[in-house]
Amino acid sequence: MAADGGPDSTGLAKSYRPAEQEPRINALWSEAKCFEARPQSSAAPYCIFIPPPNVTAALHLGHALNNALQDALSRHARMKGMDVLWMPGTDHAGIATQTVVERRLALKGQRRTDFTREAFVAQVQAWKDEYEATILGQLREMGASCDFSRTRFTMDPVCATAVRAAFHKLFEDGLIERGRRLVNWDPASRTALADDEVEMRDVDGRMWYLRYPLEDGSGHITVATTRPETMLGDTAVAMNPRDPLAAGLRGKRVRLPIVGRVIPIVEDDYVVMPVSRGGDPADAKAGVATGFLKVTPAHDPNDWEIGRRHALAAINVMGPDGAISDRHGWTDVSTEARAFVGKSREEARKAIVQWFKANNLLEDEKPWRHAVGHSYRSGVPIEPWLSEQWFVKVTDDRLRGAALRAMEPAQFDGKAPAGNAPGDGQMKFFPARYAKTFQQWHENLRDWCISRQLWWGHRIPVWSRVAQGEAATIGANAPEGGTMVAVPSAWSKQGASHRVRRRDDGSLEELLCLPANADALAAEAERAGFTQDADVLDTWFSSALWPLSTLGWPTPDAFPGMGGLLERYNPSAVLSTAREIITLWVSRMTMFNRHFLGGKVPFRHVFIHPVIQDGFGQRMSKSLGNGLDPRDVIHSHGADALRYTLLDMTTDTQDLRVPVEMIDPHSGETFTPEYTRAPSGHQVAAPVQKSPKHASKTMVSSYGATSGLATPSEAQPLARNTSSRFDIGRNLATKLWNATRFALSNAPEPAASVDPATRPALDRWILSRVARAVQRADAALADYRFSEYAAACYDALWRDFCDWYLEAAKPSAKSDPERQAVMLASLDAIVRLLHPVMPFVSEALWPALQQRRASSVVKGLALPASKMLAVAAWPVAAASLVDAGVEAEFERVQALVDAIRNVRGERQVQPRRMIRLGASVRVQSLCNASDGVIAAMAGLSGVVGIGEARGPGSAVFAFDGEECWLDGLVDQVDTTAERARLEKVVADRRRAAEGYRGKLSNAGYVAKAPPKVVEETRAMLASAEADLAAAERAIGGVAGHLMRTMFAIALATLCACAHTVQKPASSGEPVQTSQARQPSQATQPSAPQAAAIVPNAVRSSTPWDDGGGPGVRVRTEHYNLHLAVKEPAFRGSLPGYMEACNCNNAYATALGPLPVPSEPLDLYIFPSREPWEAWTRKTLGKEAGVYLALGRGGFTSDGVSVLYDIGRVDTLTIAAHEGWHQFSQLSLKHPLPTWMEEGLACWMEGTRQTRDGSPTAFRPWRNFERWNELRNAVRENRLIPLGELLGNSPQQCLEKGKDRLLTYYAECWALIHFLNEGEGGKYHDKLLQLMQDAAQGRIAGRLIASRAIANPVQRQQAVKTRVGNAVVLEYFNPDFAAFEDEYQRFIEAVAKRGAGDRIFRGESPLTEMSPVPAAPAKPPVK
RNA sequence: GGGCGCUUAGCUCAGCGGCUAGAGCGUCGCCUUUACACGGCGAGGGUCACAGGUUCGAAUCCUGUAGCGCUCACCA
Incomplete structure (x- = not known):
């Protein structure tokens, strides 16, 4: 065997190949006879009768569906230990099969009548044999576990016996009658059809208005008709008694043109009045009606009824071929009318219209679209035709009533018919709504015409002759109307039903209905001058006996192996069938089964399966070429895949769609074909399709082939249909x-x-x-x-x-x-x-x-x-x-694994890479209890405590309301991705929490909803909040790094500033261009100095520096940073920017060209995202980590403000501009943290002047003393190393700082520490929330940061446009008191420790920056 | 015209008073890890046709509208 296909150590091949296994397994089952029923066993019986497929054609996908369902039920029952009989078989499908065979003969130019009846039937039989074999083969291919040893055919001897017996019993019971009635006549097949064999089609016809002269010559009336040719058979004109014209015409008569027949004007409510005379305008008919209706009882069902009501004659003017004929009841043929005899319906119509026109009796003619019944087989319009036929009186209570009473009372719409008879109320529909369809169908039932003028089928077991002897005597008193009267005779003593009836023509007919197996009697009858009826029974007559005939009814013991079957397997468990069958077949089976088996229902359940349609919701049909052959699917996907997919699609809907695709015969590829519209309006695959692989190659679609629009050839082969819907089944099998x-x-x-x-x-x-x-x-x-x-x-x-x-x-x-x-x-x-x-x-x-x-x-x-x-x-x-407990526990395991996998996926961690989980004790114990499952599933190398040391690239996530981290995800740190991930989680959890809070804040909900639901919501809220908090803390962790970094930056910046301002400090003026051209080493802080500010910080040898702010390179414990504090006003490229600096900025020009960093940095810090984002992408080939902007909203600043603005999760802008005060008042209503205000103020003042060279209200050196202090602190090494502060409590920081250094820095760090890790966590959260809200547009943070927005009107507008319904004030207010309190407590706490009143007194340097100079309050540094 | 049903992610469908509206396929990203690439992990994707109403709460119930499908009836 091939390496990839051979069996491995398990003995199983490497992959499942249905084609290799299916035939083998089928043989296995077959040999073991494991699907044969075991009537002798003690197991409970379970039976399903297959709806016998027509032998007309092979099984289609709908059959495949139905059989897959039945097989699933059968196999399930069998495995449950029941004795299963799934009865297979086929239906002879009278007219359908005869039609296909006749069509085949027609191709050879032959007709049915070229053969004897026996010879023709033999041909049909051959067809049947072929297709029966195909069908049974298909069932086996599908794996149907039918008991094939009991396969039946509706015309085999067993079934034939049942048909004979059933007919005889119905005949005997007076439920069968013979009569001359209007039936649906198919003039092409020349047979009667049942109502359900007629399909209505809309036809564009015409409405003709014919004038009928009044007999008395007083004028005429006009009738409207779509069928003028039937006027030859008119026997009245009807009008509505409420018609205003009625009184004047009452009693008058009309002389029928052409024929000359004088016919009455009758009054009948059925007649629709024209709108002009009181007709209902909503009724389309009233729009075309004249108020006079020609009545042709022999050629229209409604007219037939009118005729009955008014005792009108029915004059049949047509023959069985639909042509005008004087040989089927039309006697008063005038000379003028003679000309029409022999013409077809269509010719006669034209001729009659022509005649009326010529005689000036055609009043009008309009186009008229209406529905016309067509034969569902031959397709020609049905002719309502008067003929003698056999009927089953299904409207008799013994049949219809019994069927209705079988329904489960709960499913009956309205009051269920009372019934205590055996079997009453025992039939249930699935889905339940079909019970209604069943019920309604019975309410409109008409007697069932069962005779067919065909050769293929069960011949009607009735022999007749002209009444003789005692029959004639008894018949002499027989009533009109054909009612049959029993004749006690020698015939009846021998088991025949002997009847006599009066035919319409008055003659007496003697009938013998013979039971099954009465061949001798039949022969005897024939010798006595009886002849057997030539007609056959409607196919459904034998189908209706299916649950009986297949079990040997009425004489199971007469057939080998069938004894006792009837008692055991009827009623069957369920009938599974298609919707369209419900109305006729289910009903008829129920009627017959109950009538013949003492009330037993044939099946307890009726399951109606959905109808499979193509991808456009169209019924799959051969002529549209949009069908799928189950054999093709078995070939491409395997029988199991076919079955599984069909079951998977079987929901309780009515229709289901299977988009049909095509297989390219050139490449074997499945593709969606090009579609076009067929003349019928259906969406069909275009006749010729291009190969998706080879544009030059083409193929023919099924539609192309069946429609004849394209002919398959070697170069242009026929493409098979398929559907990728079946992949799901194939995949599952694999x-x-x-x-x-x-x-x-x-x-x-x-x-x-x-x-x-x-x-x-x-x-x-x-x-x-x-x-x-x-x-x-x-x-x-x-x-x-x-x-x-x-x-x-x-x-x-x-x-x-x-x-x-x-x-x-x-x-x-x-x-x-x-x-x-x-x-x-x-x-x-x-x-x-x-x-x-x-x-x-x-x-x-x-x-x-x-x-x-x-x-x-x-x-x-x-x-x-x-x-x-x-x-x-x-x-x-x-x-x-x-075990609900273990399932709940495992769900936690799954949730944790999912959470870790989520992080892995988002961070694109290689599957093989093992990572470390840091978690709380609780989560650790979950991991331990999971028996290594979590480690295995999540790829963990170990689980440690949350407090363990971890690397810089670690990711934090929330699980069960707790914080966990994963370490070792990546080699390169990517804080941006991590933040982005966490932000998403936070947003999601917050949305959820808000939803729950919203519910719970609804008093009605808490009061009226079931306590359990409320409790659940509370739990969900708690969980969401816990997760949210954890995620936010996680962000805090990330933010903590950011914060630390930011402070490093702030410090470095200050440091740099201290240098930058050194000269101005001495001269009082900015450096001059000439001096600034060369970077002055003297202005650079020494490495030790920088290191003193930030551990491991190295200031770049060539600082990015300009008037907008200093640049510095800092290496911190985690990051390699380059800080460039730049003005957003410069929107050009970096060189351009430098150019601008060179032109405009004294400091910048002194520094020379801006170096592009030679090594990648983790963090680039820019004043705003653009244009730096673009720059980093271009220069570094990626978006550099974090954009932390220290800068201002605009250059012409005239105040200082600070605002968090996270334009994106990775951008933190600390904007400074004059809008702050207003913003502060409007929304935040709290003082800016002192450290920040001061730091920014210092920085601003130290760096921002001279940009435009113009003196503004801004006074550059206002805080110079502060800068001097800083500078001195640096110089004198009095700055506290951050490293020393790290890990210290705020108190400790302050302690240390009190004596040794500028309290300012201590305070900064203390605050940071407090924010990140101390009791200020909530405060921190608030800040974070503020940032995130701004980032997500929930507050107009970014907008408000600009000066323009300080204008209330514009701000509102911006708020509207940018943040929808979020209103800045409202958004913050609810919780802000707590925020302020927190902050206040912090201030107090620090103050108590004697950190110095200057810092905490709440005085903002901002006040000094108002346009009106005020005396700066500068308390001495302690 | 009557009856039944449908309209939810790009597609095919679940859900039918209360989890953040789900699945499969398709899409995107990562992964050829010794069962499976007909595979694994992850992501993105939805005003539940529309409009009213009932309800604490509506995709879900009711009413109406539109579109689609099936079915029965309709030969003035």
Whole structure:
């Protein structure tokens, strides 16, 4: 065998190939005879009668669906230990089959009548044999577990016996009658049709207005008609008695043109009045009606009724071919009318219209669209034709009433008919709504015409002759109307029903209806001058007997092996059928079964399956070429895939769509064809399609071939249809195959016995899931929810067993025999569960699985050994296996794994990379309890405490309201991605929490909703809030780094500033251009100085520096940073920017060209995202980590403000501009943290002047003293190293700072520490929330940061446009008091420790910056 | 015209008073890890046709509108 296809150590090939297995397995089943019913067994019987497919053609996808469903039910029942009889068979389909055979003859130029009846029937028989074989073969291919040994055909001797017996009994019971009535006549097939064999089609016809002269010559009346040719048979004109004209015409008569017949004007409510005379304008008919209706009882069902009401004659003017004829009841043929005799319907119509025109009697003519009945076989318009036919009086209460009484009372619409007879109320519909259809159909029922003028079918078992002897005597008193009168005679003594009746022409007819097996009697009758009726029975007559005939009724003992079947298998369990069948077949089976079997219903349940349509919602049909051949699907996907997919689609909807695709014969590729519109208006695949692979090659679509628009050839072959819908089934079969292979290779020696109670949670979990799957499957099948059953199988196998159990058990299975036993037992149960829908693959795997696990027992899961899966027992799981506790626990495990995988996925961590989880004690214990499952599934190398040290690239996530982290995800730190991920989580959780809060804040909800629901909501809220808090803390962790970095920056900036301002400090003026050209080493802080500010910080040798702010390179504990504090006013490229600097800025020009960093940095800090974002992308080929902007909204600043503005999660802008005060007042209403205000103020003042060279209200050196202090602090090394502060409490920081250094810095750090880790966490959260809200547009942070928005009107507008309904004030107010309180407490706490009143007195330097100079208050530094 | 049903993610469909509206396929990203690429992990994607109403709460119930499908009836 090929390396990739051969069996491995498990003995199973590497992949499942349906074509290799299916025939083999079919043979296996067949040899074992495992689908044969066991009538002698003690098992409970379960029976399904297949709706016998017509032998007209091969099975289509609809059949495949129905049979897949029945097979699933049958196999399920069989595995549950029932004695199953799924009765297969085919239907002779009288007219349909005869028509196809006749059509074939027609191709050879032959007609039915060229043969004797026997010879023709033989030809049909040959066709039937061929298709019956095809159909049965298809059933086997699909894996249908029918009892093929009992296959029936509706015309075989057994069924024929039943037909004869049934007819005889109905005849005997007076439920069959013969009469001359108007029937649906197919002039092409020359047979009567039942109502349901007629299909209505809209036709563009014309409405002609014919004048009929009044007999007395006083004028004429006008009738409207679409069928002028029938006027030859008119026997009256009708008008509505309420017609204003009625009084004047009452009693008058009309002389019928052409014919000259004088006919009455009758009055009948049926007649629609024209709108002009009081007709209903809404009635379309009233719009065209004249108020006078020609009445032709012999050629219109409604006229027939009018005729009956008014005792009118019915004059039949046509023959069986639809041509005008004087030989079928028309006697008063005038000379003028003679000219029309012999003309076809169509010719006669033209001629008559022409005649009326010529005689000036055609008043008008209009186009008129209306529905016309057509024969569903020959397609020609149906002629309502008066003829003598056989009828079953289905309207008799013994039939119709019995059918209605069979309905389950609860499903009856209205008051259910009372009934206590056997079988009453025992039939139930699934889905329930079809009960209504069933019921309504019966309410409009008409007697059922059962005679067909065909040769193919059951010949009517009635012999007749002109009445003789005693029949004639008795018949002499027979009533008009054809009622049959019993004749006691020698014939009746021999079992015949002997009747006599008066025919319409008055003659007496003597009839003998012979029972089954009365050939001798028939011969005798024929010798006595009786002849058998030439007609055959409607196919449905024999179909209606299906549940009886297949079981040998009425004489099961007369047939070998059929004794006792009837009692055992009727009623059957369920009839599964299509919607269109419900009205006729279900009803007729019910009527007959109940009538012949003492009230027994034929089936307890009726399941109506959906109709499969193509992707456009059109019925699949041969002529549209949009059908799918089940054989093609079996070929491409396998029988199991076909079956599974069909079941999966079977929801309780009415229709389901299967988009049809095509297979390119050139490449084998599946593709969606080009569509076009057929003349009928249907969407069809264009006749010729281009190969998707080779544009030059073409193919013919099914539609192209059937419509004749394209002819397949070698160069342009016919393309097969397919649908990728079936992939799902194929994939599942493959999954099952591979899962089994894997399980077998991992379970070499399963323990002989396992008590689940002693097993770890993982094993108890899968057993619990399996037990639930069994329950779910059983419940679904019990209600015919096939899709639900399919889903139960899918979830059990794929989701639970493969995705979780196998993956989790991988590392341990081989060394744990008990686990192996559990694994194999679970799989065994799942394989059994799948068998009814995927019989082949499951059976194919069975021997290997059985061999390995047969002797192994898992307590509570009954899986008795069996040689063959088809007859193996359905799994039985003890209730004790269902363990809600272990499932809940495992759900937590799954949730944690999902959370970790989510991080891995988002961060694109390689699957192989093992990572470390840091978690709380609680989560750690979950991991430990999971028996290594979490580690295995999430790829963990270890689990440690949350407080353990971790690397810079770690990611934090929230689980169960707790914070966890993952370390070792990546080699390169990417804070941006991490923040982005966390922001998403936070947004999601916050949305959820807000939703719950909204609910709970609704008083009505809390008061009126069920307490349980409210409780659930509370729990959900708590959980969401906990997750939110954890995620936010996680962001805090990230933010903490940011904050630290920011402060490093702030410090470095200040440091740089101190240098920058050194000269101005001495001279009072900015440096001059000439001096600034060369970077002055003297202005650079020394490395030790920088290091003193930020541990490991190295100031760049060539600082980016300009008037907008200093640049500095800082290496911190985590980051390699380059800070460039730039003005957003410059929107050009970096060189351009430098150019601008060179031109405009004294400092910048002094520094020379701006160097592009030679090594990648982790953090670039810019004043605003653009244009720097673009710059970093261009220069560095990526978006550099964090854009932390220290800058202002605009250059012409005239004040200082600070505002967090996270334009994106990765951009933190600290904007400074004059809008702050207003913003502060408007929204924040709290003082800016002192450190920030001061720091920014210092920075601003130290760096921002001279940009435009113009003196502004801004006074550059206002805070010079402060800068001087800083500078001195740096110089004198009095600055506290941040490293020293890290890890210290705020108090400690302050302690240290009090004596040693500028309290300012201590305070900064203390605050940061407080914010990040101390009790100020909430405060921190508030700040973060503020940032995030701004980032997500919930507040107009960004907008407000600009000066223009300080204008209330514009701000409002901006708020509207940018943040929708968020209103800045309202948004913050609810919680802001707490915010302020927090801050206040902090201030106090720090103040108490004597950190110095200057810093905490709440005075803002901003006040000094108002346009009106005020004396700066500068308390001395302690 | 009567009856039944449908309209939810790009597609096919679940859900049918209360989880943040789900699945499969398709899409995007990562992964050929010793069961499975007919695979694994992750992501993105929805004003539940529209408009009213009932309800604490509506995709879900009611009414109406529009579109679609099936079915029965309709030969003035």
